[in-house]
Amino acid sequence: MIFLDKMKTKSNSSYQQLNPTNTLNDFIDSYFESINTTSKPLKRTIFPDSFFKLIVNVVDNKISNVFLTGLWTKESKVIIPANATVYGVKFKILAPEYIFQREIASLIQSQEILDSSFLGIKDMKIDNLQDYVTQIEPAILKKLDQTKKIQTKKIKLSKLLDQSEGDILVQQIVNQTNWNSRSINRYFNKYLGIPLKVYLNIKKIYSSYIPIINKSFFPEKGFHDQSHFIREIKKHTNKTPKELEKEKDDRFIQLKNIQK
DSSP, rough: OOOOOEEEEOSSSSEEEEEEOOOGGEEEEEEEEEOSSSSSSSEEEEESSEEEEEEEEEEEEEEEEEEOOOOOOOOEEEETTTOOOOOOOOOOOOOOIIIIIOGGGTTTOOOOHHHHHTGGGGGGGOOOOOHHHHHHHHHHHHHTTTTTOOOHHHHHHHHHHHHTTTTTHHHHHHHHHHHOOOHHHHHHHHHSSHHHHHHHHHHHHHHHHHHHHHOOOOOOSSSSSSSHHHHHHHHSSSSSSHHHHHHHHTTBBBHHHEEE
């Protein structure tokens, strides 16, 4: 079943997201739609969130381009074209191996243009997010069906990372997945381009945005103290927690739309 999250609307843009079918929960975080309703490009700031993304730009009701991003490790500037709708899929750590059958390590802090025939996207008729999901999800499921059997320890790893939101020790992961830390790090470096500890930190920082936008600037967990919390937030976003809360607006898509 697919669940529609409440749409957040401003005068010049809107955003909404859908959750994947249960079969894809270990591979996809969500599908999203971001619309620029104006005749001018909109500048946006994106922060690291632990997901890599497949993006489809639709401009004047026509598919303009399709591209794949790697993981973001620091804040980045993006532009939504004028009169455009951006459709995206946020993928989790197992998707490179089992859906794309390739690494995305080479795409750290960057992106790669894909042929529009990928997953049959060029033939899709997309009017809204539900249309997009209805068409792309079967194509993704087909890719998954064609892959090799998924190792149990990797499924356990994916679930554990989601449940912990990054607030977990490497040794706890090793104990619960029965997968040694050296092998896990090889896997992360090969497919994602970063070691496990860096990934955990990104995930932990991303989950901290929720208390920040609710004006809670002292971490409940995951950080040694407030100074450590502020330092890590600034490293990933170039702003302190108070600056993020104060300046949150349409520029910061994730801060305006992040949900638990």
